[in-house]
Amino acid sequence: MAHGDRRVLIVGGGPVGLLCAWILGRQGIAVRLFDNNDELQADPRAATTHPATLDLLGECGLADDMARVGLVAPIFQFWDRPSSRLVAQFDHSILAGETRHPFVVQCEQFKTSRLLLERLRTLPNVEILFGHEAVDVWQAADGVTVDVVAAGRSESHSGVYLIGADGGRSVVRKRSDISFEGFTWPERFIVLTTPFDFEANRGYSYRSYFAEPGAWCNCFKVSAEGPPGLWRTVFPTEPSQDDASLMSDAGVQARMQRFFPNDTPYDIVHRNLYVTHQRVASTFRKGRVLLAGDAAHVNNPIGGMGLNGGIQDAMNLAGKLTAVLLEGRSDRLLDLYDLQRRTVAIEFVQEQSIANKKRLEESDPATRQKNLDELTRIAANPERARQFLLRTSMIASQRRAEAMTLD
Ligand SMILES: Cc1cc2nc3c(=O)[nH]c(=O)nc-3n(C[C@H](O)[C@H](O)[C@H](O)COP(=O)(O)OP(=O)(O)OC[C@H]3O[C@@H](n4cnc5c(N)ncnc54)[C@H](O)[C@@H]3O)c2cc1C
Secondary structure (H helix, E strand, C coil), rough: CHHHHHHHEEECCCCEEEEEEEHHHCCCCCCCECCCECCCCCCCCEEEEEEHHHHHHCCHHHHHHHHHHHECCCCEEEECCCCCCCEEEHHHHHHCCCCCCEEEECHHHHHHHHHHHHHCCCCCCCEEEEEEEEEEEEEEECCEEEEEEECEEEEEEEEEEECCCCCCCHHHHHCCCCCCEEEECCCCCCEEEEECCCHHHHHCCCCEEEEEEEEEEEEECCCCCCCCEEEEEEEEEEEEECHHHHHHHHHHHHHHHHHHCCCCCCCEEEEEEECCCEEEEECCCCCCCEHHHCCCEEEECCCCHHHHHHHHHHHHHHHHHHHHHHHHHHHHHHHHHHHHHHHHHHHHHHHHHHHHHHHHCCCCCHHHHHHHHHHHHHHHHHHHHHHHHHHCCCHHEEEHHCCCCCC
């Protein structure tokens, strides 16, 4: 490998790739990042950022910036949709002794990416190459090469490590022959965004989860481009329905009205449809290739844990890569990254996100009642509520990851 190739390559300019670039770049490490889009993606996906993630981002000032451009939400609620009954309400302030951020921040992921890109533009050692699509990956003992296509031309770029942060369909993962184990939900998830004020009209908190036999809804507020903000509703769709009917005006109005009956039609400002999976890569490290974010693990969005897990990967991985590259630490640290982050992806995020979905959509009347009663009891008991919030806010999983060591 040529001497000048001791840079870290990153494929993927979503929030996870950009955060890796920022953490490495601000230590003076040379970074080259490739993204196949011409600019940052703007689709409305992640918003909820949990206390454990905010604590990590607090160190680089990002948590405060995200709160400034987003919404601070200390409370979340569970509702029984058919009876319009508030089942349970949780207040993160009970975690004041456990975290510097006893609340979630609702910050749309394109804003987080924007904040990161602004920071990256100040670092001369970081190159951000939009319009560059990775198509292949090669490894040798002393380096790694990624083949990219840019403006119809093929190029090869070499580096000392390669981070695949290129999302759920990761080319880096596929070209590195790393399997992506798990399953795909038969139903797709539809996101309908409206200015209708669910707090003023219905008393819903900025993060509300609705249980309904055979269905569910997440309803949460984002600040959008400024007050009064927007409300996003997320629903499962019926596998038999085609895109045209799901996305039609009649289809989206029928869905909103069935779930949240209203005298007038809803103003729908965005509509998006997602295929959703529960999958974890068989390893997060293969030699000089490292996976992070959705390239490494994907889950359903109930509980808002996908990007949180990705940010936690990025902080963990970039910290360890810095120690290997600048402090001469053994590259076994990267095996520890795999152990820590893969373990919590499987034992915590997969398990919890699947359980969240099942709890909300349970259709057996007795089990359903038992589940909802249990939530009411947990919320009414401060110690049980604290334990519950330690899990939902990802503090418990972050502690578990940090406590793990190699033999
Ligand atoms: C409806 C919905 C709601 C969600 N809500 C939440 C939430 O509230 N909280 C939460 O934590 N998570 C949430 N998530 C999950 C979250 O959106 C993802 O976990 C997050 O986008 C992962 O970020 P990433 O940077 O790993 O990947 P991505 O955001 O997918 O970014 C990958 C980037 O890589 C680029 N790329 C892909 N292939 C190539 C290639 N071959 N060459 C170059 N570039 C490439 C892509 O264009 C993209 O820019 C939600 C997801 C959905 C669908």
